[in-house]
């Protein structure tokens with residue numbers, strides 16, 4: 001039976017038109033929406049007009065004067081950049097069956113927005129405007145320091161020059177900027193974020209897909225934080241090579257549980273050692289046992305964090321599955337993301353049940369999640385934008401703490417190994433044997449994804 005995701009339920013295509021002055025987080029929001037929707041299998045793409053402009057005018061020195069509305073040469077180049085971005089986006093909708101296209105530009109005048117509106121309507125694409133309005137001067141300055149001073153526009157300049165020049169660029173845009181409001185734009189679908197999310201104005205949000213985007217965007221915040229991920233300690237089932245079940249930790253698993261508080265403290269570092277983490281576990285014994293020595297008061301159990309349900313294969317080893325259900329064994333290797341165990345789940349099923357977890361993670365600050373291999377792969381795939389065909393094959397070793405630090409356009413990853421031996425539960429494609437080198441093929445690219453992150457050695 002086909003498994004449907006939102007994009008198949010409705011035959012809707014949405015163009016999200018970003019609106020806002022420079023340094024208001026438009027690109028960050030646009031990229032996050034694309035990552036979130038792609039993780040949910042909704043085909044999405046961002047078209048950043050700044051990148052087109054840099055391509056067209058690669059030999060032009062771009063300083064604030066380039067953005068003066070009276071600079072005809074600058075205007076011409078910027079117009080061409082917008083035109084190219086819009087053309088590529090429209091082609092992507094029609095030729096590649098795109099579902100959500102995001103036009104990432106300032107789109108600061110009503111006339112510009114009307115033009116895009118018309119084009120969308122002519123092509124049966126729903127236009128949805130997403131404005132980030134911000135008049136908090138401290139935040140704007142901080143944004144400039146955080147991301148604009150390192151922009152490709154300011155490669156050979158000092159931070160002071162870049163900051164002053166960018167402020168001047170903003171002032172040119174301010175001369176022509178027309179914000180959106182519920183009176184003059186009453187017939188448009190739009191969401192307006194005021195000073196991040198201290199106020200949110202919604203107008204004519206109609207389709208399900210639009211409301212999903214709105215709900216996601218409403219939950220975003222930009223406070224610095226870190227997210228820790230760990231598998232449970234080695235379990236008794238891990239020792240026997242059985243999957244699923246609700247077994248206890250092995251002796252080595254308990255050692256990891258006892259060492260985990262120390263690992264977390266080391267990873268937080270001296271200056272953040274008093275950071276209060278909230279611990280999330282699944283409802284299964286092995287994750288709760290792993291969390292039992294952590295000194296944090298808030299510990300929550302989530303059913304959604306339970307391991308992939310292997311249905312009729314629960315409690316079997318991979319060898320037993322290969323013997324008893326050879327066709328299923330092969331089908332799973334052929335398409336691990338989509339394969340659903342008899343009476344159990346697929347990776348896609350996990351992603352669907354993890355969606356509320358992702359939403360809550362976006363809302364929260366510092367969290368430590370102790371869960372299971374398949375669930376961790378899906379969570380990691382969301383933060384690191386790992387494609388579906390690779391994520392189920394990632395190696396996530398036992399007794400290793402992973403730290404994620406979301407940044408403006410990326411997520412920093414570091415790993416800390418506990419130095420407590422554990423079996424490998426990794427199964428390579430085409431074999432029922434467990435272990436990193438089971439098939440003798442060496443380390444595959446997808447398997448390497450987490451290994452590539454920085455390894456921090458506990459001192």
Ligand SMILES: Nc1ncnc2c1ncn2[C@@H]1O[C@H](COP(=O)(O)OP(=O)(O)OP(=O)(O)O)[C@@H](O)[C@H]1O
Nearest residue numbers: 022023024025026027028132134143146196222408
């Ligand atoms: N809703 C928001 N309001 C204000 N700032 C935000 C918001 N969301 C994210 N930010 C911050 O904005 C910065 C990222 O700026 P970004 O490059 O995305 O801005 P932009 O509006 O796309 O700028 P430009 O028009 O120059 O491309 C980050 O420092 C981020 O923390």
